[in-house]
Amino acid sequence: MALENADIENIAVLARLQVPATETSDYADSISSILALVDQMQQVDTHGVEPLSNPHDATQRLRADEVTCDNQREAFMAIAPATEEGLYLVPKVID
Amino acid sequence: MTNKTLIQISNELSAGQYSSREITQDIIAGIKTHDHQFNSFITVSEELALEQADAADARRAAGHADLLTGVPFAHKDLFCTQGLRTTCASKMLEDFIPPYESTVGQRLLATGAVCVGKTNMDEFAMGSSNENSYFGAVKNPWDLNAVPGGSSGGSAAAVAAGLVPAATGTDTGGSIRQPASFCNLTGIKPTYGRVSRFGIVAYASSLDQAGPMCTTAEDAAVMLNAMAGFDPQDSTSVQQDAPDFTADLNQPLAGLKVGLPKEFFGSGLDPQVADCIMAAVKQIEALGAQIVDISLPNLELSIPAYYVIAPSEASSNLSRFDGVRYGYRCDQPEDLMDLYCRTRAEGFGKEVKRRIMVGTYALSEGYYDAYYVKAQRIRRLIKDDFARALAQVDVIMGPVAPTPAFDLGSNTKDPVAMYLEDIYTLSANMAGIPAMSTPAGFVNGRPVGLHIMGNYFAEAKLLNIAHQYQQVTDWHLQTPTSNTEKGA
Numbered sequence: 145m146a147l148e149n150a151d152i153e154n155i156a157v158l159a160r161l162q163v164p165a166t167e168t169s170d171y172a173d174s175i176s177s178i179l180a181l182v183d184q185m186q187q188v189d190t191h192g193v194e195p196l197s198n199p200h201d202a203t204q205r206l207r208a209d210e211v212t213c214d215n216q217r218e219a220f221m222a223i224a225p226a227t228e229e230g231l232y233l234v235p236k237v238i239d
Numbered sequence: 240m241t242n243k244t245l246i247q248i249s250n251e252l253s254a255g256q257y258s259s260r261e262i263t264q265d266i267i268a269g270i271k272t273h274d275h276q277f278n279s280f281i282t283v284s285e286e287l288a289l290e291q292a293d294a295a296d297a298r299r300a301a302g303h304a305d306l307l308t309g310v311p312f313a314h315k316d317l318f319c320t321q322g323l324r325t326t327c328a329s330k331m332l333e334d335f336i337p338p339y340e341s342t343v344g345q346r347l348l349a350t351g352a353v354c355v356g357k358t359n360m361d362e363f364a365m366g367s368s369n370e371n372s373y374f375g376a377v378k379n380p381w382d383l384n385a386v387p388g389g390s391s392g393g394s395a396a397a398v399a400a401g402l403v404p405a406a407t408g409t410d411t412g413g414s415i416r417q418p419a420s421f422c423n424l425t426g427i428k429p430t431y432g433r434v435s436r437f438g439i440v441a442y443a444s445s446l447d448q449a450g451p452m453c454t455t456a457e458d459a460a461v462m463l464n465a466m467a468g469f470d471p472q473d474s475t476s477v478q479q480d481a482p483d484f485t486a487d488l489n490q491p492l493a494g495l496k497v498g499l500p501k502e503f504f505g506s507g508l509d510p511q512v513a514d515c516i517m518a519a520v521k522q523i524e525a526l527g528a529q530i531v532d533i534s535l536p537n538l539e540l541s542i543p544a545y546y547v548i549a550p551s552e553a554s555s556n557l558s559r560f561d562g563v564r565y566g567y568r569c570d571q572p573e574d575l576m577d578l579y580c581r582t583r584a585e586g587f588g589k590e591v592k593r594r595i596m597v598g599t600y601a602l603s604e605g606y607y608d609a610y611y612v613k614a615q616r617i618r619r620l621i622k623d624d625f626a627r628a629l630a631q632v633d634v635i636m637g638p639v640a641p642t643p644a645f646d647l648g649s650n651t652k653d654p655v656a657m658y659l660e661d662i663y664t665l666s667a668n669m670a671g672i673p674a675m676s677t678p679a680g681f682v683n684g685r686p687v688g689l690h691i692m693g694n695y696f697a698e699a700k701l702l703n704i705a706h707q708y709q710q711v712t713d714w715h716l717q718t719p720t721s722n723t724e725k726g727a
Contacts, residue, residue, distance in 0.1 A: 147600075151600075152596070155596045155599050155600050155603070156580075156596065157580075158599050158603060159554060159583075159592075159595050159596055159599040160558070160561070160576075160579040160580050160583055161580060161583050161584050161587075161592055161595065161596065162577075162580040162581050162583070162584035163584065163592075164584075171592075171593065171596065174593060174654055175593060175596055175597055175600070177653075177654070177655050178546060178593075178597055178654060178655060178658075179597070179600075180655075181542065181543055181546060181655050181658065182543045182546055182547050182597075182601075182610065182614075183543070184539075184540065184542075184543045185540065185543045185544060185547070185610075185613050185614060185617055186609070186613070188537075188540060188617060188620075190613060190616035190617060190620070193616040193617075193619050193620060194616070194619055195612050195615030195616050195618070195619065196615050196616075196618040196619040196622055197445060197615055198431075198445060198475065198671075199431040199432075199445070199622065199669075199670060199671020199672075200431065200432060200477065200671060200695070202432075202475065202477075204474055205474050205478070207471065216338065219338040220338055220564070220565075222338070223335065223336060223338065223564075223565045224563070224564050224565055225562060225563070225565075225566075225567075225568035226568070232563050232564060234563055234575055234578060235572050235573065235574050235575050235577070235578055236574075237574075237575050
């Protein structure tokens, strides 16, 4: 499937990636060629084949709902780009 | 003191020939002197390493040394190392210092092994040549014009150059085996779930698996002993005890049934690589194995299915890099959307952005069934192919890659051409079976690896075969000529 520049702009928004106008057609070309490769899948009849999401067909293992480690807020917040009084700082969202 | 195997260093430490501090200092000096040729390290952790070495020496003096106590190794730079920066070869994590240690790292530290640094890689493990690194491409010690393979290219180059005896790697679609093949190493991707993924920066979670990269099969078995085992902190970790992977190394190969899939020997395979592989297979036959022709009919579909599943999972995993909690943040964001979009545009490299976009597209409304679910159905066909083949034979052999290491820059323009290089490695990740590469010869001075694949949890069998093959060959003991200037 060939993608147009408008498709790339749409995907970039969904992916939260700023794509400069000068790079859009480059991405359209390379991603279109990847999708052409991927489209080989469509020639295969997979009717009745169950999708495989885990190689062992395992399901999510759950643990008991117990506290297993201490709060490490300070260690985790120490590596953030911007914090204040235990909060992560981001640009203003609500006026 | 370089170009020693892990076992050799372990023995020499036990014999008191030198201390861990001395060998660690030597290894770090070697990296500082020689790595400018290869660019295999992103970070050398001299201070931490010497602390670990001193602790190892004290432990040995107290009589509690294990095989790996005091032995230096390197981590691929996507294993989170507490207090030591972990970049994933990305600008996004250029200054990221993890507040915790991966399970693999914890296990290695618990044995007293000494981490000397973090190796270069393709950014977020996306690549087959180690040319997608924010910290520059890695060069193959066997030929400085060649790629070392990827994505664990720094680990491969560092061990091949004799800078460290062992390194960790990860393999999502061949990222341990292909660089091991390109750099003349023994590298094993264990069964999915055998080694904990906790604390390893995720690429494609249903495919990622960590393993060792070493000179010999024996070294790989010793490293895997330390790395493997159930971990409650990884929800996909397999709940069973890992065996002693060194226990079966000396088993004879008489009666072993080896399958050669015809799809691994098709027209895309370099005839000289095919000659190396067939010569290796003949030697394994001479050790008592029986060779059987088999078929894995859906092998070619592993490329399109992988290049949907891996980018899809990557687009989801990498959504965590948002410029808020850790990692890179763009300057002066106008609003929250601008913060996200510009942070990610500036922090990620081109191939990473391409894969995020492919994955985002494949998972987007209206396309999910046609791409992601379709790829998962094909994944089942590939698993079923292996199940049929492995009911017939004990292991499967073939080439790791269609060619020896290619030239730097030769595949960078066309991502699809690069993806096609992964044809022989992707299917083991899709099925989740263990697979390894062991040195099997050279083509024009560039190494060729023999690919050995087996049934779930058969790592010990694969290592046994590689070890027996290494007893009758010396490919794995050869060292690169580009390395001769440095002496021992």
